[in-house]
Amino acid sequence: MTEPELRPRKTPLQTRSKATCAAVLEAAARILEAEGSHALTTNRVAERAGVSVGSLYQYFPGKEAILAELIRGLRRDMVLTMRRAADLGREESLASTVELMVAAALEHHLTRPELARALERVEAELPVDAETRELKGELRNIVADVLAGHGIADAECVAFDLVALCHGLSSAAIEAGEKDINGLTLRLKRAVLGYLIAEPAGTGR
Amino acid sequence: MTEPELRPRKTPLQTRSKATCAAVLEAAARILEAEGSHALTTNRVAERAGVSVGSLYQYFPGKEAILAELIRGLRRDMVLTMRRAADLGREESLASTVELMVAAALEHHLTRPELARALERVEAELPVDAETRELKGELRNIVADVLAGHGIADAECVAFDLVALCHGLSSAAIEAGEKDINGLTLRLKRAVLGYLIAEPAGTGR
Amino acid sequence: MTEPELRPRKTPLQTRSKATCAAVLEAAARILEAEGSHALTTNRVAERAGVSVGSLYQYFPGKEAILAELIRGLRRDMVLTMRRAADLGREESLASTVELMVAAALEHHLTRPELARALERVEAELPVDAETRELKGELRNIVADVLAGHGIADAECVAFDLVALCHGLSSAAIEAGEKDINGLTLRLKRAVLGYLIAEPAGTGR
Amino acid sequence: MTEPELRPRKTPLQTRSKATCAAVLEAAARILEAEGSHALTTNRVAERAGVSVGSLYQYFPGKEAILAELIRGLRRDMVLTMRRAADLGREESLASTVELMVAAALEHHLTRPELARALERVEAELPVDAETRELKGELRNIVADVLAGHGIADAECVAFDLVALCHGLSSAAIEAGEKDINGLTLRLKRAVLGYLIAEPAGTGR
DNA sequence: GATGAATGAGAGTTCATTCAT
DNA sequence: CATGAATGAACTCTCATTCAT
Numbered sequence: 001m002t003e004p005e006l007r008p009r010k011t012p013l014q015t016r017s018k019a020t021c022a023a024v025l026e027a028a029a030r031i032l033e034a035e036g037s038h039a040l041t042t043n044r045v046a047e048r049a050g051v052s053v054g055s056l057y058q059y060f061p062g063k064e065a066i067l068a069e070l071i072r073g074l075r076r077d078m079v080l081t082m083r084r085a086a087d088l089g090r091e092e093s094l095a096s097t098v099e100l101m102v103a104a105a106l107e108h109h110l111t112r113p114e115l116a117r118a119l120e121r122v123e124a125e126l127p128v129d130a131e132t133r134e135l136k137g138e139l140r141n142i143v144a145d146v147l148a149g150h151g152i153a154d155a156e157c158v159a160f161d162l163v164a165l166c167h168g169l170s171s172a173a174i175e176a177g178e179k180d181i182n183g184l185t186l187r188l189k190r191a192v193l194g195y196l197i198a199e200p201a202g203t204g205r
Numbered sequence: 206m207t208e209p210e211l212r213p214r215k216t217p218l219q220t221r222s223k224a225t226c227a228a229v230l231e232a233a234a235r236i237l238e239a240e241g242s243h244a245l246t247t248n249r250v251a252e253r254a255g256v257s258v259g260s261l262y263q264y265f266p267g268k269e270a271i272l273a274e275l276i277r278g279l280r281r282d283m284v285l286t287m288r289r290a291a292d293l294g295r296e297e298s299l300a301s302t303v304e305l306m307v308a309a310a311l312e313h314h315l316t317r318p319e320l321a322r323a324l325e326r327v328e329a330e331l332p333v334d335a336e337t338r339e340l341k342g343e344l345r346n347i348v349a350d351v352l353a354g355h356g357i358a359d360a361e362c363v364a365f366d367l368v369a370l371c372h373g374l375s376s377a378a379i380e381a382g383e384k385d386i387n388g389l390t391l392r393l394k395r396a397v398l399g400y401l402i403a404e405p406a407g408t409g410r
Numbered sequence: 411m412t413e414p415e416l417r418p419r420k421t422p423l424q425t426r427s428k429a430t431c432a433a434v435l436e437a438a439a440r441i442l443e444a445e446g447s448h449a450l451t452t453n454r455v456a457e458r459a460g461v462s463v464g465s466l467y468q469y470f471p472g473k474e475a476i477l478a479e480l481i482r483g484l485r486r487d488m489v490l491t492m493r494r495a496a497d498l499g500r501e502e503s504l505a506s507t508v509e510l511m512v513a514a515a516l517e518h519h520l521t522r523p524e525l526a527r528a529l530e531r532v533e534a535e536l537p538v539d540a541e542t543r544e545l546k547g548e549l550r551n552i553v554a555d556v557l558a559g560h561g562i563a564d565a566e567c568v569a570f571d572l573v574a575l576c577h578g579l580s581s582a583a584i585e586a587g588e589k590d591i592n593g594l595t596l597r598l599k600r601a602v603l604g605y606l607i608a609e610p611a612g613t614g615r
Numbered sequence: 616m617t618e619p620e621l622r623p624r625k626t627p628l629q630t631r632s633k634a635t636c637a638a639v640l641e642a643a644a645r646i647l648e649a650e651g652s653h654a655l656t657t658n659r660v661a662e663r664a665g666v667s668v669g670s671l672y673q674y675f676p677g678k679e680a681i682l683a684e685l686i687r688g689l690r691r692d693m694v695l696t697m698r699r700a701a702d703l704g705r706e707e708s709l710a711s712t713v714e715l716m717v718a719a720a721l722e723h724h725l726t727r728p729e730l731a732r733a734l735e736r737v738e739a740e741l742p743v744d745a746e747t748r749e750l751k752g753e754l755r756n757i758v759a760d761v762l763a764g765h766g767i768a769d770a771e772c773v774a775f776d777l778v779a780l781c782h783g784l785s786s787a788a789i790e791a792g793e794k795d796i797n798g799l800t801l802r803l804k805r806a807v808l809g810y811l812i813a814e815p816a817g818t819g820r
Numbered sequence: 821g822a823t824g825a826a827t828g829a830g831a832g833t834t835c836a837t838t839c840a841t
Numbered sequence: 842c843a844t845g846a847a848t849g850a851a852c853t854c855t856c857a858t859t860c861a862t
Contacts, residue, residue, distance in 0.1 A: 036330060041835055043845095052844045053837080063836070121326045125241050160381070161374055161392055168373010169366055175329075176365070186405070187366055194399030200391070221825065221862095247853060257827045262854065446740060451856055453824095462823045463858080473857070531736045535651050570791070571784055571802055578783010579776055585739075586775070596815070597776055604809030610801070631841090631846065657832060667848045672833065 005061040006068035006129045021059050023049040025073070028066050033114035037122055040067075067122050068129055074119055075135035078108050079142070086142050094150045095193060101143065102188040105166050106181065109174045117175065139163065152196065162192055210266040211273035211334045226264045228254040230278070233271045238319035242327050245272075272327050273334055279324055280340035283313050284347070291347050299355045300398060306348070307393040310371050311386065314379045322380065344368065357401065367397055415471040416478035416539045431469050433459040435483070438476045443524035447532055450477075477532050478539055484529055485545035488518050489552070496552050504560045505603060511553065512598040515576050516591065519584045527585065549573065562606065572602055620676040621683035621744045636674045638664040640688070643681045648729035652737050655682075682737050683744055689734055690750035693723050694757070701757050709765045710808060716758065717803040720781050721796065724789045732790065754778065767811065777807055 008021070027049035031040050042063050046053045060066050085104035089097030109116055123132070144159035152158055166188055173184050213226070232254035236245050247268050251258045265271045290309035294302030314321050328337070349364035357363055371393055378389050418431070437459035441450050452473050456463045470476050495514035499507030519526055533542070554569035562568055576598055583594050623636070642664035646655050657678050661668040675681045700719035704712030724731055738747070759774035767773055781803055788799050 038330070042837080043835070046845095054839085054844050055842080057837070058842075117329065121329055124322065124326050125243060157392075160377070161396065164374045164377030165370045165396055166373070168371070168376070169369045171373065172365070172369030187362075190403045190405060191366065191370055191396065191400050194401070194403030195396050196399070197403060198395045198399030200395060225825080246851080248851090258854075259828065259856080260826055263825070267853075448740070452858080453856070456824095464823050464860085465821080467858070468821075527739065531739055534732065534736050535653060567802075570787070571806065574784045574787030575780045575806055576783070578781070578786065579779045581783065582775070582779030597772075600813045600815060601776065601780055601806065601810050604811070604813030605806050606809070607813060608805045608809030610805060635846080656830085658830090668833080669835080669849065670847055673846070677832075 006065050006127070008060055008065060008069060017059070020049075020051055020055060023051060024056055024059065024066060025070060029070060029112070029115050032070075032118040032122075033112060037067075037118055064126060067119070068126060068132070070115075071119050071123050071126075072129075072131055072135070074108070074116065075132055075139075078105075079135055079138050081107055082139055082142050086146050089146065090149075094196070095189075097146055097150075098192050098196075099185070099189055101146070102166065102185055102192060105163075106170055106185060106188070109170050110181065113174050117171070120171075147196075154200075158196070162195060165191055165195065208332055209269045211270050211332070212266075213270060213274060214262075214264055214266050222264070225254075225256055225260050228256055229261050229264065229271060230275060234275055234317070234320050237275070237323040237327075238317060242272075242323055269331060272324070273331060273337070275320075276324050276328050276331070277334075277336055277340070279313070279321065280337055280344075283310075284340055284343050286312055287344055287347050291351050294351065295354075299401070300394075302351055302355075303397050303401075304390070304394055306351070307371065307390055307397060310368075311375055311390060311393070314375050315386065318379050322376070325376070352401075359405075363401070367400060370396055370400065414474050414537075416475050416537070417471075418475060418479060419469055419471050427469070430459075430461055430465055433461060434466055434469065434476060435480060439480060439522070439525050442480075442528040442532075443522060447477075447528055474536060477529070478536060478542070480525075481529050481533050481536075482539075482541055482545065484518070484526065485542055485549075488515075489545055489548050491517055492549055492552050496556050499556065500559075504606070505599075507556055507560075508602050508606075509595070509599055511556070512576065512595055512602060515573075516580055516595060516598070519580050520591065523584050527581070530581075557606075564610075568606070572605060575601055575605065618742055619679045621680050621742070622676075623680060623684060624672075624674055624676050632674070635664075635666055635670050638666055639671050639674065639681060640685060642666075644685060644727070644730050647685070647733040647737075648727060652682075652733055679741060682734070683741060683747070685730075686734050686738050686741070687744075687746055687750070689723070689731065690747055690754075693720075694750055694753050696722055697754055697757050701761050704761065705764075709811070710804075712761055712765075713807050713811075714800070714804055716761070717781065717800055717807060720778075721785055721800060721803070724785050725796065728789050732786070735786070762811075769815075773811070777810060780806055780810065 024045060028040060028045045031044060031048060040063070042056060043053055045063075045066065046056045049056070056066075060069070081104045082101065085100040086097070089100045092100070140156070140159045140163055143163060144155040147158055147162075148155040169188055169191055170184065173187075178184055215222075229250060233245060233250045236249060236253060245268065247261055248258055250268075250271065251261045254261070261271075265274070286309045287306060290305040291302070294305045297305070345361070345364045345368055348368060349360040352363055352367075353360040374393055374396055375389065378392075383389050434455060438450060438455045441454060441458060450473070452466060453463055455473075455476065456466045459466070466476075470479070491514045492511060495510040496507070499510045502510070550566070550569045550573055553573060554565040557568055557572075558565040579598055579601055580594065583597075588594055639660060643655060643660045646659060646663060655678065657671055658668055660678075660681065661671045664671070671681075675684070696719045697716065700715040701712070704715045707715070755771070755774045755778055758778060759770040762773055762777075763770040784803060784806055785799065788802075793799055
């Protein structure tokens with residue numbers, strides 16, 4: 001099984017190329033959120049992007065590469081948003097910082113919920129490329145750093161759990177059609193702070 | 206867009222039929238966990254099941270119906286396991302009951318982790334059929350009943366959150382290759398009990 | 411290209427067999443007239459006939475044989491009806507006899523119009539079997555005999571033309587949804603008598 | 616029952632496209648006349664056209680659309696031929712005009728008899744598209760105009776009958792292997808003029 | 821004889837990708 | 842470089858026919 005190339009073919013420097021590239025990505029995103037991944041065909045993407053299939057293949061080695069790039073884009077955004085939240089919360093109480101970060105995490109599900117959902121599913125079926133893996137690690141590191149800064153033990157593992165648990169909760173809520181974002185933020189905060197407060201179980205007796 | 210039929214075509218009563226039907230489902234499951242949903246073609250399923258395509262179509266109106274049936278099977282198992290756990294914990298402390306139920310939830314991710322993951326992704330792309338929706342509600346009801354029995358307020362919403370959060374956490378952990386099941390159980394317990402202990406946020410000052 | 415067998419497999423003598431046979435034919439007829447020949451599958455015919463596919467194949471060597479039998483049935487009816495009309499008109503004027511025969515011809519299009527149409531199309535795609543060919547000749551002979559009895563020259567050729575022309579006219583009218591059968595009978599009579607009156611062209615100058 | 620699309624997918628403007636399109640139609644015609652509609656499969660058409668199936672589907676949404684296009688082509692030809700005949704006969708006697716038009720009608724059966732027959736059968740099984748219906752009306756209008764121009768009453772109904780009757784007669788003759796075209800023309804003329812001469816029946820005592 | 825589960829060749833159709841223009 | 846016509850492997854699904862029960 002030869003892994004398909006997931007990187008763009010060339011990093012376009014010229015203006016026109018960049019525009020084409022962006023148009024392709026945006027077209028793919030729109031199809032993905034409107035009709036799901038089964039409707040994403042290269043021909044349709046090209047058409048929607050106002051570009052010929054040939055041109056599409058000029059910039060992306062294949063369909064998967066487009067998806068991979070969309071995923072990287074989303075992940076980059078997440079890392080950026082999260083880093084900003086972490087920075088803002090640097091001098092704050094743990095509770096406040098958690099609130100900021102939870103809001104940041106939610107943002108990702110709120111701006112283009114269908115796109116986020118679709119990409120998540122796609123991501124699970126695609127071989128993870130190096131950059132994506134790195135970005136995921138980065139995200140957890142940001143959280144871990146914040147936790148460590150507040151003296152929380154075993155920050156890395158806790159960060160992992162908190163990210164996962166937030167992800168599960170917000171995905172489910174958004175998918176269930178939850179509209180009350182404030183309420184959802186509070187529930188996420190409760191989950192996070194609860195986890196942090198609860199004594200690491202297993203110590204008991 | 207005509208929704209594809211997701212129910213099996215005939216419920217086989219004879220022995221031979223039942224065997225064929227089961228063979229198809231098992232073959233589909235195996236392909237799914239070994240190669241992912243993109244490798245699941247009706248011809249391959251039939252071949253792997255040692256059955257002709259024609260026979261496959263005698264029992265399932267299409268690929269999607271096979272997937273839907275696998276999903277229903279999994280969900281039925283989950284409900285059963287969870288109900289058993291809830292019953293066992295009837296006279297126990299909240300902490301003990303949580304432990305039982307968390308273990309039950311994990312079981313589902315542990316028996317055939319890849320299959321569970323694949324089906325989850327597939328489920329998100331498929332139109333949900335009535336029975337699946339009902340089974341999901343049932344699961345939350347079981348949890349909500351337990352919570353209510355322990356005097357927890359707003360049991361339904363809390364049940365939703367707990368199920369979602371456990372799901373997120375265990376999926377992520379299993380996917381990350383976590384092998385220490387005891388440890389994972391403890392982390393899940395911590396998340397659940399933490400959420401329950403934490404005062405419903407937003408009340409603060 | 412081996413011609414498929416178009417004769418029934420056995421001429422059933424027992425009562426039950428005859429019933430099965432008839433049920434199959436009637437089921438096929440019903441499907442044909444309600445949904446067209448593309449919907450005529452052996453499985454559906456069997457089901458509709460309340461018989462197993464196996465039994466169907468006991469009496470007919472294949473799908474085509476069922477169709478061929480239906481065609482023969484229709485042709486036999488036509489010959490019978492037409493012979494009766496010819497007999498009735500034996501002592502009558504030409505005009506009256508023509509009226510009787512035209513009515514007889516129309517009957518065939520009126521009792522089960524859709525079935526007649528469907529079978530006609532099917533017949534054109536099927537290799538003609540001996541009996542059908544004979545029946546068609548028979549029909550023309552009946553007409554030719556009547557014509558000859560009225561002193562018309564070249565009766566065989568004229569019979570051919572009259573049959574064809576009536577067929578064309580009534581098919582088209584029925585297909586166009588004509589409901590006024592009396593009117594249609596008059597038009598057919600006009601066509602037939604007109605043809606007979608008109609001097610064999612080509613003799614002119 | 617969703618009606619299949621019968622219009623071509625794109626009207627090809629470039630030279631290459633037009634060639635492909637034409638090749639497909641011609642291949643389909645050849646298969647139809649040589650082996651009948653049951654042998655007309657998209658793969659075979661493509662192969663015979665020296666084109667890939669993909670290309671075929673680029674221009675036609677399916678098998679039926681190819682057939683529909685062939686039918687439209689034939690009908691267009693018929694209308695053209697008939698109009699020309701009607702124009703030629705403008706200053707002539709009724710008998711001469713009839714001769715011209717009868718010859719025109721026959722032409723259609725003579726150039727590619729098998730094709731014409733096959734398409735006729737197919738047409739009866741296909742949902743009629745708008746253009747085809749229009750062309751059929753057009754044909755009758757041409758005839759009706761000629762008749763009206765010669766002072767014939769109820770020209771539309773008569774036109775309908777004449778077209779139908781000619782169709783029936785020539786189809787049957789051609790199918791029966793008639794080779795004497797002059798003779799056939801005379802018989803058609805006799806049928807038409809006879810119908811016109813014969814008093815509209817039903818008036819008689 | 822009757823049954824109906826099983827068969828599998830083959831039909832229709834799509835879509836990622838290439839390449840002549 | 843851009844274009845979009847062409848490609849064809851692969852996929853879903855049907856249905857005439859057989860044969861073990």
